[in-house]
Amino acid sequence: MNQMLQFSNVHMYYDHVYALKGVSLTVNEGETVALIGANGAGKSSILRAITGLNRIRQGEIHYLGERLDGTPADEIVRRGIAMVPEGRRVFPLMTVAENLALGAFTRTDKGEIAESLDRVMTRFPRLKERYNQAAGTMSGGEQQMLVIGRALMSRPKLLLLDEPSLGVAPKLVQDIARSIVAINRDEKVSVLLVEQNSRMALRISQRAYALSTGEVALSGDSADLIHDDRVKTLYLGGEL
Amino acid sequence: MEQVIANGLYLGAQYALIALGLTLIFGLMNVLNFAHGQMYVLGGFITYAIYGQLGLPFPVAVVASGISLAVIGGLMERYLFRTVIRRSHREESTMLLAAATAFFFDAVILLIFGEKQRGVPKIVKGVFNDFGVIMPYDRIVVAVLAALMILGFILFMKYSRTGRAMRALAQDRVAAQLMGIKVDRYTMIGFALGAMLAGVVGGLLVSITGVNSGIGGPISVKAFLMIMIGGAGVVGGAIAGGFILGMMESVGLTVLREYGDVTYLVIFAALMIFLAIRPNGLMGKPWG
Amino acid sequence: ANEKLKIGFVGVTSGPAAAWGTSNVRSMQTLAAWYNETGGVKIGDKTYDIEIVTFDDQKDPKRAVEGMEKMAQEGIHYVVGPNVDDGAAAVRPVAEKNNIIYFPYAFPKELYTPPASNAILGMIANYQSGPAIYKYLKENKGVKTVAFIAANESDPLSQRDGGVAAAKALGLEVVADKDTYQNDTRDFTPVLTPIVGLNPDLLVLSGVAPANAPLLIRSARELGYEGLISTETAQDAKVIEEGAGELANGFISVGGASTPEIASDRMKEFVDRYTKMFGEYNDESNTKVYALDYILETMKANPAAIDNIDEFKKTIDTFSAPNPYVKGDSKLSYVGTTSFGQKRQISVPMVVNEYKDGAFQTLFVGSVD
Amino acid sequence: MDTILQVRELTRRFGGLTAVNNVSFDVREREILSVIGPNGAGKSTLFKLIASFLKPTSGEVLYRGERISGLAPHIAARKGVVRTFQETTIFRNMTVRENVIVAHHLRSRASLLGFFVGTGTAREDERAFGASADEILDFLNLTELANEKARNLPHGHLRALGIAIGLATDPAVLLLDEPFAGMNHDETHKAVAMVRRLRERGLTVLLVEHDMPAVMKISDRIVVINFGQKIAEGTPVDIQNNDRVIEAYLGAEDEAIGL
Amino acid sequence: MNRTLRLLGVAAFLVAVFVVVPLLISVTGRKDVYYTLTSVALLSIASAGVWLTFYIGRINMGQGAFALMGAYVTAVLVNHYGVAFWWTLPAAGLFCAVASLLIGLPILRLRGVYFAMVSLVLTEVTRLLALALPVTEGAKGITNIPLPGAISLFGLTIVPDFATLENPRIAFYYLAATLMVLCFAGMYRLVHSRIGHICMSLQQNEELASSIGVNIVHLRLIAFAISSFLGGISGATFAAVTQSVYPSSFTVTDSVNFMLNCFLGGLGYVFGPMLGTLTLYFGWNLLFQTGEFQLLIYSSLMIILMLVLPNGLLSLGEGRRKG
Ligand SMILES: Nc1ncnc2c1ncn2[C@@H]1O[C@H](COP(=O)(O)OP(=O)(O)OP(=O)(O)O)[C@@H](O)[C@H]1O
Ligand SMILES: Nc1ncnc2c1ncn2[C@@H]1O[C@H](COP(=O)(O)OP(=O)(O)OP(=O)(O)O)[C@@H](O)[C@H]1O
């Protein structure tokens, strides 16, 4: 399998907060990789480092053989990385249609964009029903679908998801999880998934990293990790 | 009465156009641009110099006003506001910067163009007088142009790629960045566009009300009023606010004239009461 | 080199009313440069170079006080300005405390009537020119009805009230005396619409700022107003031409000396020098050219006045010198006895002008005593 | 057990939309009651109505028999009904500890003027608040972050801080809106234990939550809302097996995705 | 250690204000500085009020209104009713505080630019009222306000009759400086007590503040009333200093300046408004020799200051402590 994304010894700070302390990880082409870990472990920070929302202090990020850190955010999108940020972040005053159109902001070919739009609509029929509704008035679950659809509109090769199940009702969480599997399988999009719902994350991913205070504590095949005792006690919690 | 309404509409069109640029900048970066009026004045003086002094055609002059102000606005965003926003803890800090640039423009304009009221030859002669309405043709031309520009601006914001990017930016900067929108660049474009609108209105109106170096401040204040009425940061609000203020002045000055000096007192008091009832203006969202 | 004689200016040189103070300052600076270039001014047995110390009070009475304090600090005893009523009134205690004679361009009578004694009115007041103008218009142009309009600020409102009283005293019918506008108004059509509907014979723009005058005239004319328009303050022909063009023909205002019929050669040279120095002349300076000469001439008449304002006050009563700016043998002297009970006004010729195609023409010349 | 809160035929409309529609239920003293339901069902709106942040269109909320709906929020808080926010709402520019100290407002015995001049009572209050804040932070495992500016906290800790703020007011009824969102199992586990201890402190807890294992574990009773209406009420076991609830909200279990 | 340092600082400040400045003035003979510094002291009191409203999260551009009101209260009471200035001073403050409660009740609900705008309009409304009302004597204002008289307690003259002084400017300087010191001491105490924290909570999130039981309406009103009280005091003293008041004595420009003073000094620092006022007002005056370029230089300096210290002058100390 080809390596797609590679972190080598990445360090990142917010002012004086030391958020990532030498993280190394890889995502291969076609893979779904899960990132799990406690609050403040640095999961979101990894995604922010990839998309260029924050600069890294030290280390290197490579993507498809090229250096990624230091690249402007729009260029990163153009190279095929899309992110669904924590907490939905739709453009609330814009319609579903406009939100989706913005997802394709970096693309120019009208025909291809229309094709992507079709695909998103088939994947999330709900969005088609609400095509002209202002995004801000939709329910949480619908908004979550919208931001995933919006991310797909840039036709990414790598999709980054930050806690897509946050605040979403169980039934919808199931829908979203299935969509992620389908996107990865059908559209050959690699996925890097940050989830608190570790059980779900480990089920739908091939490999996983567990983070702890800015460092990788554990990594391996998800199927193995799900039975790993340390993971069980730390992240799956067994019986509550 | 027809005359009063016509006055109000005309004034409204003019006001709405003034308010547009201000609300755009506010919506995009939460900056209340105290220098808006000064930008308007500068636009007026550029048109005055090109059309009034050099004798080039009026449209050329107005376009030149727009372009010059766009450049100035862009530079201001890039070298002043961006730095300050990035480094300050409270976004209100930009108010001091905006005020300082307003003073700076005042000083520059006064030094270059002098203290006198300036005017240019009429662009169209003659007066329309029918249906109980008297309206000079040049005002009609300006009102129509203003209306067209407002329409053009709305369409631009709604359907163009740039417009869409700017609206996205105004709603959520981070999400916009994740869409691959060059946030810095579009903020700069937005500021430039806002400044350009100010310059263009200044240029257009110099043909009717002339221009003078001291009116920047008062114009800004008036423009603030309009965007408050309509709702700050919302394009529709600016337009509505402009027309409402225009109408209020026109009607108020006629209806209340018997009570003399209190006309403006009443208008302002009404504004305060209105905002107390609708704290976010007509269609605005809360801010801060 | 000559010793320096500092003369102060405290007034408004920025903001919407900048033209008022600027025309003052520039008149003074033009004259000072002229005197200094020609060897200075001889007062008593010393020759002085004139230095003008300026302070922009931004039309704020608090700042005007500040300015007057600065003048006192600089050891100045003669100050031109302030340009508005409240500023002129606010500086009074400072001027009295620090022995400063000042020349306001503001009309409140309290400034000039006893016990006040340090202020000298620098121009013709509206209660002096107004009645003369209205009387002339009543007699010569058949004016019967008058409407007043003023900005809702101190000066214009006071002048309006003065004007209304004068018009009533003359038996004119005042059809509008309450219409006001915000000073930031740029489009006067809504303000004027109801007044034009009343169709008065005369529309008086009370205390109008030079910036607003052409706009008011233009709006009124475009709304179809056909009567006369006048004001009691000085205006600039160029501003009116640019702002209202031929619509302003017939507009009546008060001037000082520069209309060709009466201007002397010295006045013409003054205008030339002013234009050379600042790029453009301002007709308001026709009235504002006088103050500095009054100060210097009075000192020449009594050199002790140079740092003793009591000597200056003594000289006022008898002072007389030729008026260099007007043809013929008119005189510079102090007047104001009728209005103020003491001589606290400089005698600027009361030239009532009529605007015509880019220039002022003299309608009549009056005088004040 | 006594009834502490009574929700009586509560309805709230926003324009044409009925967000909460004729909902009634009782809450007993020292009970942990969960409100669940699909996104947009009206759960947060219901909480806002109970804590008097919104006025009901009709119906009322009684607290110990006294009507509290329609009062100002700070008065409801004074009486003992306090809510935390679904959105991570905190005082961003204060440190974690300052956040909690400020939240002791209702416990102060000194008046504002007293604080100004620094009377003995005021100083005592300050000391007491500090001690209590430290205790609460310890209780929620936030001690390490005590001097961090709240705006720098990661998502999960913000929720904990939200709860800490709620606790500091010393409420009788605490309404927690999605307290476990953004926590992993381990953290949720601790938080659940914490909520239980709240009850041991004598509090009545209402919570809205989408984390089903946690809800089922912690709740004495559950109220289910759908489209603004109550569709079920009962013990966790009842609810888990209620077909209407499964259909509207829970979904059938799907081993392939671990849910 | 920290405490002694602070006490030393306070002592140094008091000595500077009450001893060093008058000494320097008498040595250099720059008597005009008295009026300038009196103005700075008074304006900084009004700015302190504005600062307090910033502290609860309101951009206040209405302080000019209250300064004007305060000035008129004093002028009317002294000139029309013969009340002694010393009584009118608190009366002016209280009048403004009460007025601000009435006005504040409806408008304090507004936030952000909306409150800013309405308060700006309030300034203009007050000016227009001053022009229109009979008691304010309309356009010509109230002039010839007598200087403050003596205060004696048990036959002991504590404050001399200002009119008998050789230079009342000095007396006014001491008066203004004293008021300023009192005002800022009070503000310091306010902000550093628990009330400060509660105000801060209001600034950051009113909804949350009310959920923890803070009566936000009440607190907002109190802060606004204190702010207006300070505005009134400042205006009233100004009326006494300049012995006159006009509708234009405090205008929109002043309101904006009060706000700018706060920004320049630093919104995060109690003494920000004092330093901001000193810099802006004194700075402007220092530049008066530059004639027509005064505004250009002044505004350029302001822009540069803003670029270098966007969080206010006082953030300078902060940066050093950190780095
Ligand atoms: N904007 C910020 N400023 C300062 N510090 C920050 C900021 N954002 C995050 N941090 C800090 O960086 C560290 C990592 O945070 P991050 O958001 O990556 O955690 P996370 O694993 O995503 O946590 P969660 O599961 O709670 O979302 C935390 O200690 C946090 O306090
Ligand atoms: N202030 C408001 N104005 C208009 N509509 C509102 C308002 N607040 C809530 N709503 C609407 O009321 C409905 C219920 O919203 P509410 O926030 O109570 O849902 P919820 O059950 O808490 O959902 P979630 O689980 O996603 O948080 C939604 O459709 C929402 O859009």
Ligand SMILES: CC(C)C[C@H](N)C(=O)O
């Ligand atoms: C009385 C005024 C309106 C005159 C004006 N102040 C001037 O300087 O010309």
Ligand SMILES: [Mg+2]
């Ligand atoms: Mg995170």
Ligand SMILES: [Mg+2]
């Ligand atoms: Mg909710």
